[in-house]
Amino acid sequence: MNVELREIATLTQRLLRPDQVALDETERDHARHRVEDAAYAGSLDDERAKTTLARVANARTRGDLRRAMRVVPGGAAPSGLVNALRGVSALWLAGTAVQFAIWTLISLIGFHWTEPWWLWTLVTGPFVAGPLWWLTETYYRPAPEPARAIGTSQG
Incomplete structure (x- = not known):
């Protein structure tokens, strides 16, 4: 854990x-x-x-x-890209946390199960934050080595 x-x-x-x-x-x-x-x-x-x-x-x-x-x-990495990553990530994580808290309160106060609608934000957030993270990472990591075809030798 x-x-x-x-x-x-x-x-x-x-x-x-x-x-x-x-x-x-x-x-x-x-x-x-x-x-x-x-x-x-x-x-x-x-x-x-x-x-x-x-x-x-x-x-x-x-x-x-x-x-x-x-x-x-x-x-x-441009500061705008880094700030966009921070802002989108904060909005995604905070929005999910707030929605989860509201969903929990609704379920507890109403004494009934409602579908976990906060999962939509949790699952779709990485599709926005992920590309920004990937772009930021490209400034710090070298490009991967190209794959070799099977049966070719490295000279």
Whole structure:
């Protein structure tokens, strides 16, 4: 049960406070590669690239990383996207909680079972919050490796 609560807390933090999520090395390496690619392409001069790489190395949270990557073209999730994720997630979770509380009160006070209409909000919310979360995650995670066809060898 404790593991499930921890996973729910982690998911809630990723949705409601994405800038406070702790970085892992995969995310830090992805950011380093993006800075190096931008420097190689000429979008960043050497001094800015070195400064950004130092800030990436010192970043502890995704918010720190987002602030460090602002100088890299397309390197940081736009604040509007992060705020949209937070707002939609908060509206979805709070709306579901309020509807559940009202449904419980109606069922207890009326002494009869009513269908759980709050499930509509609970189930449809991820279809709105999910794409925003996925878009936000694309700034921190590298693209997956392309799948190889069966029978081909890696050269």
